[in-house]
Amino acid sequence: MSNTIGVFDSGFGGLTVLHELLNSLSTHEGAVARYVFLGDTARLPYGSKSRRTIARYAAESARYLVEQQGADFLVIACNTASALALDAIQESVKVPVLGVITPGAAAARAASKTGDVLVIATDATVQSHAYTAACRAHGLRVIEKACPLLVPLVEEGWTHHPVTAEVIRIYINELLAHADDEGMQPDTLVLGCTHYPLIRGLIEKVVPAGVRVIDSAEATAAEVAQQFFDVKTSAVLKKVEAQLSVAPELAFFATDSVEKFERLGSRFLGHATGPVQLVDLGG
Amino acid sequence: MSNTIGVFDSGFGGLTVLHELLNSLSTHEGAVARYVFLGDTARLPYGSKSRRTIARYAAESARYLVEQQGADFLVIACNTASALALDAIQESVKVPVLGVITPGAAAARAASKTGDVLVIATDATVQSHAYTAACRAHGLRVIEKACPLLVPLVEEGWTHHPVTAEVIRIYINELLAHADDEGMQPDTLVLGCTHYPLIRGLIEKVVPAGVRVIDSAEATAAEVAQQFFDVKTSAVLKKVEAQLSVAPELAFFATDSVEKFERLGSRFLGHATGPVQLVDLGG
Numbered sequence: 001m002s003n004t005i006g007v008f009d010s011g012f013g014g015l016t017v018l019h020e021l022l023n024s025l026s027t028h029e030g031a032v033a034r035y036v037f038l039g040d041t042a043r044l045p046y047g048s049k050s051r052r053t054i055a056r057y058a059a060e061s062a063r064y065l066v067e068q069q070g071a072d073f074l075v076i077a078c079n080t081a082s083a084l085a086l087d088a089i090q091e092s093v094k095v096p097v098l099g100v101i102t103p104g105a106a107a108a109r110a111a112s113k114t115g116d117v118l119v120i121a122t123d124a125t126v127q128s129h130a131y132t133a134a135c136r137a138h139g140l141r142v143i144e145k146a147c148p149l150l151v152p153l154v155e156e157g158w159t160h161h162p163v164t165a166e167v168i169r170i171y172i173n174e175l176l177a178h179a180d181d182e183g184m185q186p187d188t189l190v191l192g193c194t195h196y197p198l199i200r201g202l203i204e205k206v207v208p209a210g211v212r213v214i215d216s217a218e219a220t221a222a223e224v225a226q227q228f229f230d231v232k233t234s235a236v237l238k239k240v241e242a243q244l245s246v247a248p249e250l251a252f253f254a255t256d257s258v259e260k261f262e263r264l265g266s267r268f269l270g271h272a273t274g275p276v277q278l279v280d281l282g283g
Numbered sequence: 284m285s286n287t288i289g290v291f292d293s294g295f296g297g298l299t300v301l302h303e304l305l306n307s308l309s310t311h312e313g314a315v316a317r318y319v320f321l322g323d324t325a326r327l328p329y330g331s332k333s334r335r336t337i338a339r340y341a342a343e344s345a346r347y348l349v350e351q352q353g354a355d356f357l358v359i360a361c362n363t364a365s366a367l368a369l370d371a372i373q374e375s376v377k378v379p380v381l382g383v384i385t386p387g388a389a390a391a392r393a394a395s396k397t398g399d400v401l402v403i404a405t406d407a408t409v410q411s412h413a414y415t416a417a418c419r420a421h422g423l424r425v426i427e428k429a430c431p432l433l434v435p436l437v438e439e440g441w442t443h444h445p446v447t448a449e450v451i452r453i454y455i456n457e458l459l460a461h462a463d464d465e466g467m468q469p470d471t472l473v474l475g476c477t478h479y480p481l482i483r484g485l486i487e488k489v490v491p492a493g494v495r496v497i498d499s500a501e502a503t504a505a506e507v508a509q510q511f512f513d514v515k516t517s518a519v520l521k522k523v524e525a526q527l528s529v530a531p532e533l534a535f536f537a538t539d540s541v542e543k544f545e546r547l548g549s550r551f552l553g554h555a556t557g558p559v560q561l562v563d564l565g566g
Contacts, residue, residue, distance in 0.1 A: 042336050043326060050540040053325045152435040163453070166446055257333040 003033040005228065006071025006095075008061050010046040011039050012261065013151075013194030014077030015268035017100065020221035021075070022248075025228075032228070034249040036069040038279065039265075042256035045151065046080040047122030047193075054081060054124065055088035060281045066093045069251070073228050075220065076100065079192050080122055083130035096227065100194070103223040104216030105134035108188050111212050112140060116184040118175055118211075119144040121192030122151065131192055141184055144192070145175045154195045155264070165202050172206045190214045198267065252276040286316040288511065289354025291344050293329040294322050295544065296434075296477030297360030298551035300383065303504035304358070305531075308511075315511070317532040319352040321562065322548075325539035328434065329363040330405030330476075337364060337407065338371035343564045349376045352534070356511050358503065359383065362475050363405055366413035379510065383477070386506040387499030388417035391471050394495050395423060399467040401458055401494075402427040404475030405434065414475055424467055427475070428458045437478040438547070448485050455489045473497045481550065535559040 007018050018037055025032055040046075040061050046054045058081040065071040074097040076082045076089060082099030090097045108117045117140045119131040126146040135142040150171075153164045172189075179186050189211055191197060197215050204213055250273075254261040258276040265273040290301050301320055308315055323329075323344050329337045341364040348354040357380040359365045359372060365382025373380045391400045400423045402414040409429040418425040433454075436447045455472075462469050472494055474480060480498050487496055533556075537544040541559040548556040 042332060044331075048327075048543075049325060050543075053539050148439055149432075149435050149441075152432050156431055163446060163449055166449075170446070256336050260331075260333075 004069065004071045004073075005032055005035050005224070006062075006065030006069060006074045007035060007037045007077050008058070008065060008074065008081070009037075009039050009078040009194065010057075010081065011041050011044040012265050012268045014039070015265055015273075016194045016197045017075060017077035017217040017220055019268070019270045020215075020217045021224060024218075024221040024225050032248045034251065036065055036071055036251045037253065038065055038069075039252075039254045039261060040281070041254045041261060042281075045122070046078065046084075047124045047148070047151065049124060051084045051124075051128070055085040057281075058085035059088045059092040062089045062093050062097070064253075064279065064281060066095055069253075071095060073224070074098070075224055077194060077217070077220070079125045079194065079216065080128075083121075083125045083128040098220065098224060098227060100216040100220045101130045101134050101192075103219040104190050104192065104214065105131060105138055105140070106223070107214045107216070107219035108135060108190050109138035109140060111214055112188040114185045114187045115140050116179065116186040117142045117188045117190060118179060118186045119190045119192045120147045120150075120171065120175065120196065122146060123148055125192055131190065141182075143175065143179050143182065143184065143186075145171060145178070147171045147193075150199065151193065151195045154198050157267075159198050160202070164199060165205070168199065168202050169206050172203070176208070186211060188212050188214055191216060194268075250274065253279045255279055255281055287352065287354045287356075288315055288318050288507070289345075289348030289352060289357045290318060290320045290360050291341070291348060291357065291364070292320075292322050292361040292477065293340075293364065294324055294327040294361075295548050295551045297322070298548055298556075299477045299480045300358060300360035300500040300503055302551070302553045303498075303500045304507060307501075307504040307508050315531045317534065319348055319354055319534045320536065321348055321352075322535075322537045322544060323564070324537045324544060325564075328405070329361065329367075330407045330431070330434065332407065334367045334407075334411070338368040340564075341368035342371045342375035345372045345376050345380070347536075347562065347564060349378055352536075354378060356507070357381070358507055360477060360500070360503070362408045362477065362499065363411075366404075366408045366411040381503065381507060381510060383499040383503045384413045384417050384475075386502035387473050387475065387497065388414060388421055388423075389506070390497045390499070390502035391418060391473050392421035392423060394497055395471040397468045397470045398423050399462065399469040400425045400471045400473060401462060401469045402473040402475045403430045403433075403454065403458065403479065405429060406431055408475055414473065424465075426458065426462050426465065426467065426469075428454060428461070430454045430476075433482065434476065434478045437481050440550075442481045443485070447482060448488070451482065451485050452489050455486070459491070469494060471495050471497055474499060477551075533557065536562045538562055538564055
């Protein structure tokens, strides 16, 4: 048992999930020896691509993390890949795989009193209706909206910019009008894209009072903590904790421009990534 | 001689170049039997990727157009690929290859009286400094600016939206301030991205009076008309014209979601594309 958690995203956004993992697993830090993060930056963004293409890219990336980097637990820290390729990834590797959709929907269920939930995400995530399916399985009513300008605005660094605030206002108002047309009383908004936590402040200013904002990254980290430790006996856990009282090792891989990854990654991770290694998946 | 012009882009934007080709070559239409357009949509956007990756993708795409589709002249209707991969493409095929940078720079030279030129483009095009090199070769002074939000705004369909106007105003004002700091008196602005012709109206509203806007797509089409017919003798040309008095055939290929290509492509082409065929380049 290598105690390595593999974290996969098409780009940098999944570093917000890794950030939450580092936070929420810190009480058990001894048990996670190593995090390996792979950003498939040569082929991003997945959000505008087809299910077939996303499934192929994601499965190749997952196999790299398991077969080359020894991951024994995989977190798909990408809403689009979770929505469109979780089955393909689970078929391609033999370790447990957790996406961000199911934990996000479960957190929405825990947060919502009215049972009416809103989701904002990329085009491909919305078109997959994965959040709708996951939320309905919890008895929730849900409306999803694609917000394709938010990722580029975050990547431009306009995370506190009036233009970003205006774009969010337009998207959220369209979403609220749609919910109103459906006779819904939404009290929960799920951030269905790993870039959105960086503009959570602007989003919270626009949503009406009484609507709670749920971050799938946080919800996923909590679920990983649960599942990762469930698969180990406490005897093993105690032994590992005794051996490994230091902070876990972090390793970063990208399929394109490691300089850009190092430069932008710190925004999402909350601190510097350190050196990033280039990987060729042959794509 | 198959009289087939291959047109390549990472996505849909290059359809603005094809649109101009169809316009400017219409007087010689009999000589072009067929246009084959390939959008490498599975791997777009190129604008945020590294030179090595872009060169590999573009060379694969160029070979497909020449070897599989019989193109005997290639137009690289993508500023990023022209800026970063023209050499790699020229090495990978044996037919003439024309990018959009050189014609754009030549058109700026023809338009500018002060000799001071501004260029707006994607990140990767700007970082390549290809426009700077091409403009300097004409004795022009030039400042380039990356405008990464403009492509997503065009793709969101906000081509007449106040948010797009505001983003353009911010970018252009930063560019003008920079030019002023350098003591330049720019009278020409080059649209160094094939998406920008769709927001040319908004851009022309923001630029000061006396600054002329140059579209690389138009300039490239004029140059293709010149080069394509230069390589043929007029005897051959007359014979071909006699044989082919009908409009040229158009064929469209994409490496991802043909539905999306058909849906969005018409915005760039100016009319419906008709059926698009899916191509697997193995990436």
